[in-house]
Amino acid sequence: MADTAHAPATPETPAETDDAPAVPRGPEPKPLWDPYVAGMALGLVLLATFLVFGRGLGASGAMARFTGLVTSWVAPSWVAANGHLGAYFAPGAHWWDDWLVFEVIGVALGGLYAGLTSGRFQWQVERGPRVGSRMRLGMAVLGGAIAGFGARLAMGCTSGQALTGGATLALGSWAFMMAVFGGAYGLAYFVRRLWT
Numbered sequence: 001m002a003d004t005a006h007a008p009a010t011p012e013t014p015a016e017t018d019d020a021p022a023v024p025r026g027p028e029p030k031p032l033w034d035p036y037v038a039g040m041a042l043g044l045v046l047l048a049t050f051l052v053f054g055r056g057l058g059a060s061g062a063m064a065r066f067t068g069l070v071t072s073w074v075a076p077s078w079v080a081a082n083g084h085l086g087a088y089f090a091p092g093a094h095w096w097d098d099w100l101v102f103e104v105i106g107v108a109l110g111g112l113y114a115g116l117t118s119g120r121f122q123w124q125v126e127r128g129p130r131v132g133s134r135m136r137l138g139m140a141v142l143g144g145a146i147a148g149f150g151a152r153l154a155m156g157c158t159s160g161q162a163l164t165g166g167a168t169l170a171l172g173s174w175a176f177m178m179a180v181f182g183g184a185y186g187l188a189y190f191v192r193r194l195w196t
Helices: 035-053 060-073 078-080 085-089 099-118 133-153 159-169 171-194
Strands: 002-005 124-128
Touching: 002 171, 035 078, 035 159, 060 078, 060 085, 060 099, 060 159, 078 085, 124 133, 133 171, 159 171
Parallel strands: 002 124
Antiparallel strands: none
């Protein structure tokens, strides 16, 4: 896995000196989508999910089901007694019996396909120049755990609450997004050294 620190290029960088050996590179990556085009495409996907499935996008609901599955391997009696997770394993029920599970699997496979076909797939840790890979990965896990906990408290993540709920003009979803952006801007100052 490459360790990618975003540091300014200097003349001493080996790749830029005249006597450094040429580094073989793969094909040039395809350009990224224009963010406005990507945003409109996401909006059309959201509209299609309402028309085809009768509900919008989401992700945290699928993660709760995956969590229940993994936990059931370790502590099946605890999962069965849990009021929320136990419902996924009740007689006649299946943990995968929700279209969000297949949506999240499709997102992962689609992202992998896009990375492979665009020439952008590689194993690396994106980080700032003043932070090591372990710190960056640790903060990513911590941030993901906090976001996942918050998504369960809010009864939806940025996909379910912000995109789906926001598209239906649900007041709680708009309040959720304002809190997400406000919290991100408020915390950015304290974690900026992870990137700069």
